[in-house]
Amino acid sequence: xxxxxxxxxxxxxxxxxxxxxxxxxxxxxxxxxxxxxxxxxxxxxxxxxxxxxxxxxxxxxxxxxxxxxxxxxxxxxxxxxxxxxxxxxxxxxxxxxxxxxxxxxxxxxxxxxxxxxxxxxxxxxxxxxxxxxxxxxxxxxxxxxxxxxxxxxxxxxxx
Numbered sequence: 001x002x003x004x005x006x007x008x009x010x011x012x013x014x015x016x017x018x019x020x021x022x023x024x025x026x027x028x029x030x031x032x033x034x035x036x037x038x039x040x041x042x043x044x045x046x047x048x049x050x051x052x053x054x055x056x057x058x059x060x061x062x063x064x065x066x067x068x069x070x071x072x073x074x075x076x077x078x079x080x081x082x083x084x085x086x087x088x089x090x091x092x093x094x095x096x097x098x099x100x101x102x103x104x105x106x107x108x109x110x111x112x113x114x115x116x117x118x119x120x121x122x123x124x125x126x127x128x129x130x131x132x133x134x135x136x137x138x139x140x141x142x143x144x145x146x147x148x149x150x151x152x153x154x155x156x157x158x159x
Contacts, residue, residue, distance in 0.1 A: 032075060034067075037101055038082040039145025042066050045079045048143050052122045053105070070105070077103070104138070104150035112137055112153035132156045 039045050046066040049055040055068035055077060064084035068077045082096040107115055116126060116139055127148070128140040136154030143149055 031073075034076040034078050035103065036078040036080055036085070036095065037103055037143070037145065037147050038080050038085065038097055039143070039147065040081055041144060042079050042081055044144045049077060049079070052119060052124060053149075100142075100146045100148055102148040102150065104152050107151050107153050109153060112139060112151060115139065115151050134158070 037045065042064055043061065043066070046057060046061055046068065049068050050057060054071050056071065057066060058069045058076065059067045061067075064081045066079040068079065069075070070077070080096070082098055084090075085096040086094050088094055116129070119139070119141060120126060124141050126139050126141050129138070131137050132155070134155040134157070136152055136156040138150050138152050138156070140148055140150050
């Protein structure tokens with residue numbers, strides 16, 4: 001039997017900048033394992049990310065949450081109803097946001113035009129297309145919860 005989950009007494013952590021001066025070795029991060037987008041209609045969000053972008057549902061989807069795996073790599077996009085995610089006692093810390101968020105997916109080099117065609121054929125409107133100073137290109141569109149979704153081909157950020 002698992003021990004009951006006990007939340008930390010102080011829900012907001014502060015960052016002690018003096019710790020970096022201790023010259024402790026910092027372990028490496030491998031990548032982002034999962035990230036979350038929020039909306040009221042989780043099944044509609046799951047259908048969008050599956051049907052328009054090809055993400056695969058993993059685990060069990062319910063009215064409040066879904067987990068979608070990207071076709072390549074090991075990243076997971078979680079979809080939550082923000083009221084459900086903010087409910088204490090779910091076994092993980094509360095989280096959530098209201099209003100539109102943003103997520104960006106890297107596409108295979110040279111396929112952004114194909115993605116644009118596929119997305120518009122799905123009935124989704126491209127909100128913005130732009131180039132970046134480092135040579136990358138992006139298209140932006142909205143999911144059913146009004147989150148901004150970006151597809152990126154090439155480099156956008158400095159290394």
